[in-house]
Amino acid sequence: MKLKRYLWIVVCLIVLAVSVLPAYSQQRLQPYPGFQVSTLGALNIGVYEGASTLAKLKGHGDFGLGTFEGLDGEMVVLNGKFYQIKSDGVAYPVADDIRTPFSVVTFFRREKSLRLTGQMTYKELQQQINERLSTPNLPYAIRLEGTFPYLKVRSVPKQTPPYRPLSEVVSQQQSVFELRNVRGTLVGFQLPQFLKDVNVAGYHFHFITSDRKAGGHLLDGKFLNPVADVETLRDWQMMLPNNIAFEKASLE
Ligand SMILES: [Zn+2]
Structure with a gap:
């Protein structure tokens, strides 16, 4: 009688394992999507109203970039932590209830590392990575960690309504910082041409x-033997703002 009960438990466990484990492992192997809040077109014409809280954005990624409500600096998301680089070039921690008008995130899982050799400009870095990517038709999340000989970065100051277009703010108010032999991480994306409207x-x-x-936001740089960690994103998702500013904007 006791043996029968044990057998029954064993059978139950096997059935459970067979039915649950494949689903679990499939879920684990499924690639993470790239996720963006709003569109670049909206940001370009001055839709700086927050469209998502950082708390909500955290559910879609632990790695990425963007900006904050009112175009209040540059956003870096790395290892699940959010940083706000204000126009003084300083990185500040940010509260979960702060909102973002535009951002791009994913869960970064390194798929491969591209080891590039020699000294190169930012343009050459892009060309070298391009040559090693399997196709130009998919988005990639890219992370470069190390010491960089030279980086030119920028940030922008918080705006107040009525908001001006991004190009005006950048040309008149951006702060530019030159960093030499600086250690850190570049967090970014390489997106295909067909996503250029968004x-x-x-x-x-x-x-x-x-x-x-x-x-800050990278403008230019010099690189020495950089290593680019890459993740291919085979799904791209968007969250469109639920606010009047976006609805009234001339996005045509
Ligand atoms: Zn940027």
């Missing part, structure tokens, strides 16, 4: 120093 096509990186005290 996001930055090509490369877009934000930088944060290894002590997490400074950074």
